[in-house]
Amino acid sequence: MSTKILVIYYSAYGHIYQMAQSVAQGAKNESDIEVKIVKVPEFDVARKFLSTQEPYVKAQEAQKEIPDATQEDLLWADGIIWGVPTRFGMMPAQMKQFLDAAGGLWATGKLEGKATGVFVSTGSVHGGQETTAITTIIPLLHFGMIYVGLPYGENPEQMTAEGIGGSPYSAATVVGPNGELNPDQRELTMASRLGARVAKVAKALKSTNL
Ligand SMILES: Cc1cc2nc3c(=O)[nH]c(=O)nc-3n(C[C@H](O)[C@H](O)[C@H](O)COP(=O)(O)O)c2cc1C
Numbered sequence: 001m002s003t004k005i006l007v008i009y010y011s012a013y014g015h016i017y018q019m020a021q022s023v024a025q026g027a028k029n030e031s032d033i034e035v036k037i038v039k040v041p042e043f044d045v046a047r048k049f050l051s052t053q054e055p056y057v058k059a060q061e062a063q064k065e066i067p068d069a070t071q072e073d074l075l076w077a078d079g080i081i082w083g084v085p086t087r088f089g090m091m092p093a094q095m096k097q098f099l100d101a102a103g104g105l106w107a108t109g110k111l112e113g114k115a116t117g118v119f120v121s122t123g124s125v126h127g128g129q130e131t132t133a134i135t136t137i138i139p140l141l142h143f144g145m146i147y148v149g150l151p152y153g154e155n156p157e158q159m160t161a162e163g164i165g166g167s168p169y170s171a172a173t174v175v176g177p178n179g180e181l182n183p184d185q186r187e188l189t190m191a192s193r194l195g196a197r198v199a200k201v202a203k204a205l206k207s208t209n210l
Helices: 015-028 044-050 054-062 071-076 093-101 103-107 129-142 185-208
Strands: 003-009 033-039 079-085 115-122 171-174
Touching (some): 003 015, 079 129, 171 185
Parallel strands (some): 003 033, 115 171
C-alpha cells in the first residue's frame, strides 16, 4: 500500500502556496507515495478584513480548487508537512486554531508516530524564519509526531550569507516587506527536498509499524 503524505498550509498571499507545490512535487517524485494538498480554513473575520486587499483576493482565487483541511486528512496521512507563514515570529492564528481543534487527536494519540516537517515564510530575513519553525515543532511533538529537518548535507544551498530562506529546521522563503518576491529557485529546491525527505521517513516508519 502506498505511503500517504499530506501537505497542509495556510497562505494569505500565495507564497506558502507556491512552496507547498514544490514540497508536494518532491514527495511525489519518491516511489509509492500518494500526496494530498489541503489548506487551513480562513477565519470569517479575517476574510472580511483581508478581502479589501487585492493581493489577498488574487492569491485566494489561485487556491480556490484546494480543499479545506479536515481532521480526517490528518488521520489519513502517514506523513504531514505544514506550510506556515510567519505572523509576529510564529504561526498564524488560523493554523493554531486548526491544531487546537485537533486536541481530540492528541488525547487519543492518533497522530503519534507520523513523520512531520515544516516550511515557513517571512517578510524579512530576520523576521522569524527560525522562531516560526521551532515554535511550530512544539505542538507537533505534543501530538507525538516525528520531526524531519532539512540538514545542510542534503541542502547545500543553505550554506550562504545571502538572504534566502532555509535552515536545518525547515524549508523557507523570504517574500519581501510587501510580499513582492516570489520564492527563489533555491528555496523551491529545498522545499522539494523536504517533501522527499518526509516521504522517505514516513515510508520507513510505516514499514516498522511504529
Ligand atoms: C499580521 C502579520 C504579521 C506578520 N509578522 C511578520 C513577522 O513577524 N516577521 C516577518 O518577517 N514577516 C511578518 N509578516 C509577513 C508575512 O510573514 C508574509 O506576509 C507571509 O510570509 C507571506 O506568506 P503568504 O504569501 O503565503 O501568505 C506578517 C504579516 C502579517 C499580515
